[in-house]
Amino acid sequence: MEIVGNSAAAIFESIRGLVQAGHLRAGQELPTVRDLAASLGVNRNTVSSAYKRLVSAGVATTQGRLGTTIRDPMRLGEAEGSRPGCRLMDLAGGNPDPEWLPDIVQVLAQRPQPAALYGAPAVHPELEALAIAWMQGDCPPAFQIDIAGGAVDAVERLLACHLVPGDKVAVENPCFVSSVNTLRVAGLQPAPVGMDGKGMIPAELEAALAQGAQAVILTPRAQNPTGCALGARRAAEIRGVLSRHPNALVIVDDHFAMLATDRYFNVIPANARRWALVRSVSKALGPDLRLAVVASDDHTSSALRLRLTAGTHWVSHLLQQAVIGCLTSPAINARIEGARDRYAERRSLLRRLLQERGIATAASTDGLNVWMPMETDSQPLVLELARHGWLTRGGASFGVPSPCHGVRLTISSLAADDAVRFADDLAAAMKRLAL
Template identity: 50%
Template sequence: MPDQPITGTTAGEISASVRDLVGSGGLRPGDPVPPIRELAAELGVHRNTVAAAYRLLAAAGVAETRGRHGTVITSPSPLAGEAAANAGLVDLSSGNPDPALLPDVDAALSRLGYRMRMYGSEAVEPRLARWMRASCAPQLDVPFEVSVTHGAVDAVERLLVANLTRGDLVAVEDPCFYASAGTVRLNGFRAAPVPVDTEGMHPAALRAALDAGARAVLLTPRAHSPTGVSLTAERAAELRSVLADHPQVLVLEDDHFSAVSRTAYHRATPPVTRRWALVRSVAKFLGPDLRVAVVASDVDTADRLAARLRPGASWVSRLLQQLVAELLESDDAAAVFDRARRGYADRVDALRAELAEAGVETPFPTDGFNVWVPVPEGPAATVGALREAGWSVRDGSLFMPPGSTATPGLRVTASRLTRPRAREFARCLAATRSS
């Protein structure tokens, strides 16, 4: 209990008192606040008033209710991110593309001829908008606007915050990209996990999440991380049918592997959806340091996004946008992307073949450069054993949203994996799991 008393006679006053105690250090993360009946009796107010105060604290992200364990003060935990493997280990964990399959940034910079832009300039580089319109026009059957954000994670967070309030339910893939789960959690939303099978997000489970009140859906149409699954045309049609019954729901599609995907884009958003966005970032095929995502969306969603990207506040650097546009429109772009597409496909196919030869199951058809290896008994021991043997892989627990029912596993990044090294890893993994 806090050393200083909680005060107030209204929900707002009680909530403000608790927040003041948190700000002064009188209450720290993990500390409990008094039970509702106890604090109501102490303050001489109805217990509903205290309950309302605690709901305000939860909505503000200051506290959370833990059932029988009462209400405790919270602290935001950092978002997980990709990290390089420990020195001396073979890196199959970092999620990085192969630098040899990325375009020549230095050459693009030398061609750019950039001139400094000032406040009041257009927020979106016209060449980048033109690229997005050309790439989306055959795939979108509704009018759309183009925006630019600081990468896909930035786009998803801004779009969710612009359209939802704390406590809203968001349907996410299960397993899902770790940053998606983190963004949902840190902004006070609740995750509704929707299982993923070999064709993508499961329609019946999505319908159940929507019937439970989900106000947004976040899905990956291609090269889903961590499984590598891409939506089939049939599954996309099923999802459109489900979503058509909920036109008010925000639908976000994170198409992060677009330029180098080996599968076609199949749209999951139906034409009746009022608020939607298709996000295409460039980190996976231009380089992780180019933090740009181009967003196609309906007009209202574009306006909401623009309100959070006003020039003079946090618009995306026009230098960065022009460099990305130059790389996307260069004479050799198609050849560079085709080489990357074939390279990653060959490497993940080789890894899956070697794992199969060693008796290790990889149930998902893989696009991108990550392979998912189920470990029903839990991945921690396998990750540790592989580390001892000189391999660094990603513990799949990171990709499990709250309430996940997915089989635990490992995410293995094959972006730079040669066939002999894939064979060596597969045999090591098989031996580790059989010991």
């Protein structure tokens, strides 16, 4: 293998050719800028420019002083959900309880819908009115409404509107698994921001933005995996940080809004130039109902609509009609309230059972999961629990860039007697492993 070239373009093409020929493989480290510049007899800036182009093209990834490596475009991390047919009791999937989801076919049957043809508005007017009322007061007052195919789809499209491969994005650490995959596929670099019991640590967010992060993705409540929610004070502190970086794209992923027990506190400053508040219906109405509401500034909305144009990528009006039917149904709204209460009861029960056995969980919790922080690698405990019939998800799924220590436990379908049995098995497993 020999890298050649006396210009940035030539070096770029040489390395890309070696990758395409299989001489450079995913994970293989490239020479340092200094060493390659010396061997080619060129200026370091020339090599640096070539490496930056490789990152932008998705050929390589950089970790700053840790070096530049060839990227595997096909490699993804873990995803939400569990494989069908698993014989273990599933506390790993992150799914809502199917018993609390509405019958979408029945909802649609009650709403006759004329065929939506090319040229129809991308957002159904009735859903737009409902969305405006939902978002009003929770973000800057001047906003536009768009509909995306779920929260993850919305985040991916929003990033594509403003960023280019190689840009840094500030994310929570630990982070939602789909956010990590979204950044990897887009060739973006995660800039991890540490969390405490109150959410993103403002000083670390400030540092990430000062070091060049072009965007931030944050979860205001029911953070996945920790369940953390921003209180009024922490939200104000983060809003202050973001106000000092008005050009950063701010994406607020309020994915659990329909079922949250914690209050929502706005983090988007009045001077933010690029921002979006995303609210999904997946947890309350079902993951297969691929729909999320996006409120954003005029410029971001215009750019987003280029990727949601009617005739190419708009969200099906059948799905929009289903959501309208659910949001306007007293019976389904009562069902959502019931699910909210049931999830809160199951979270509280599991936390209490673990506490009685001396097992600590995250202090603040909302959502479908309970987070159990650990001081050591969680994988031995995950394997030990699997041997005793429990499927759980360890910190390897959520760390940015390296695995974090902890176990996420999905409580949505966990009955009371199973919760007692799991708490006993977990305590016994930790004792066997001397944790």
